[in-house]
Amino acid sequence: MRMTATLLALLLTAGCSLISIDLTPRIKPLEERTVEGTGKTKILLTDISGFLSEEGETQTVIIGAPPPRVPLLVRFREALKKAEEDPNVKALVVRINSAGGTVTAADIMFKELEMFKHATRIPVIAVMMDVAASGGYYVALAADTIIAHPTTVTGSIGVIMVTLNAEGLMQKLGLAAAAIKSGERKDMGSPFRTLTDEERKIFQSVIDGLHGQFVSRLVEARKLPLETAKTLADGRVYTAQQALELKLIDRIGYMDDALQIARRAIGVDEARVIVYQRPLQYRATYYARSEVSPSSLDATVAQLASIVGAGPRFLYMWWP
Numbered sequence: 216m217r218m219t220a221t222l223l224a225l226l227l228t229a230g231c232s233l234i235s236i237d238l239t240p241r242i243k244p245l246e247e248r249t250v251e252g253t254g255k256t257k258i259l260l261t262d263i264s265g266f267l268s269e270e271g272e273t274q275t276v277i278i279g280a281p282p283p284r285v286p287l288l289v290r291f292r293e294a295l296k297k298a299e300e301d302p303n304v305k306a307l308v309v310r311i312n313s314a315g316g317t318v319t320a321a322d323i324m325f326k327e328l329e330m331f332k333h334a335t336r337i338p339v340i341a342v343m344m345d346v347a348a349s350g351g352y353y354v355a356l357a358a359d360t361i362i363a364h365p366t367t368v369t370g371s372i373g374v375i376m377v378t379l380n381a382e383g384l385m386q387k388l389g390l391a392a393a394a395i396k397s398g399e400r401k402d403m404g405s406p407f408r409t410l411t412d413e414e415r416k417i418f419q420s421v422i423d424g425l426h427g428q429f430v431s432r433l434v435e436a437r438k439l440p441l442e443t444a445k446t447l448a449d450g451r452v453y454t455a456q457q458a459l460e461l462k463l464i465d466r467i468g469y470m471d472d473a474l475q476i477a478r479r480a481i482g483v484d485e486a487r488v489i490v491y492q493r494p495l496q497y498r499a500t501y502y503a504r505s506e507v508s509p510s511s512l513d514a515t516v517a518q519l520a521s522i523v524g525a526g527p528r529f530l531y532m533w534w535p
Contacts, residue, residue, distance in 0.1 A: 245297055245491035256486040258306045258477045261294045263287070267316025267350045269323060288323060294491045295331045305486070306477035307331070307339045309358060315350025315532035318374065318425055325432070328357035338480040342473045343367040348452055350531035353429060356436040361464040362473050363455040370458065371533035372433065372448035374425045376418055378527040379406040404527035425529055437462055452533060
């Protein structure tokens with residue numbers, strides 16, 4: 216109410232003058248907060264959750280609305296850079312709850328973790344929550360140690376391309392789409408016509424190449440024979456116990472087990488568990504999320520709808 220009265224007063228006193236007021240919510244830098252523990256030594260806890268995408272969501276400016284959420288990749292790198300500049304951060308725990316996302320987003324996050332490890336030389340521990348499948352597991356491969364909760368579902372190692380074929384519906388509606396193209400396959404994957412056998416083979420070759428990259432990461436990170444890795448990477452999901460037996464993870468445990476491993480790795484009995492958050496965010500324990508966001512299901516459905524509408528996309532994602 217006070218804001219509305221102020222705006223009206225400005226308009227009345229300005230006459231015909233042009234007043235420019237920026238009403239866009241401001242995103243403030245990350246701030247450190249201790250969630251438990253004491254001491255100078257810090258263990259940073261950060262999150263990777265929901266659909267992994269290199270893109271941000273479209274924002275609508277509403278007066279009085281909270282600041283827009285920062286895209287996942289942006290926030291993740293921001294947190295890593297902040298930790299890199301703090302000599303007291305001696306370990307990183309990455310909590311993962313994601314069924315994956317785009318191939319590019321998963322690969323970028325994997326690379327960011329690798330660069331962070333190289334720059335800081337501190338241990339990185341991945342903790343899998345409810346689901347850490349496909350792209351979620353891909354990112355976890357950059358960690359030194361992978362821990363899964365007893366109820367975690369992981370695996371789904373592979374690539375999927377999702378597209379929409381609306382040709383039959385268009386025919387029923389008496390509609391037809393025309394494309395003027397420079398080459399025969401310029402519109403391959405179009406939702407307005409069926410893929411030819413040759414086009415399907417071309418897409419399959421791309422998928423096979425991206426799948427090979429995933430398998431290579433698996434072989435290198437988990438020290439598995441290539442043939443074993445190929446067998447495991449057929450897209451199936453695994454329970455935590457199955458993943459442990461197959462050497463896809465290092466152990467089964469909970470958050471306190473991960474923190475104990477971190478303390479042991481850096482040689483301390485006590486350390487402060489910290490998170491990075493925006494001002495006014497609530498973080499009482501290490502089970503709270505890093506960013507206030509819609510439910511993972513809502514966000515994922517919205518992202519998948521945008522993917523189908525935008526045409527073929529290649530995903531490291533569990534798509535049941």
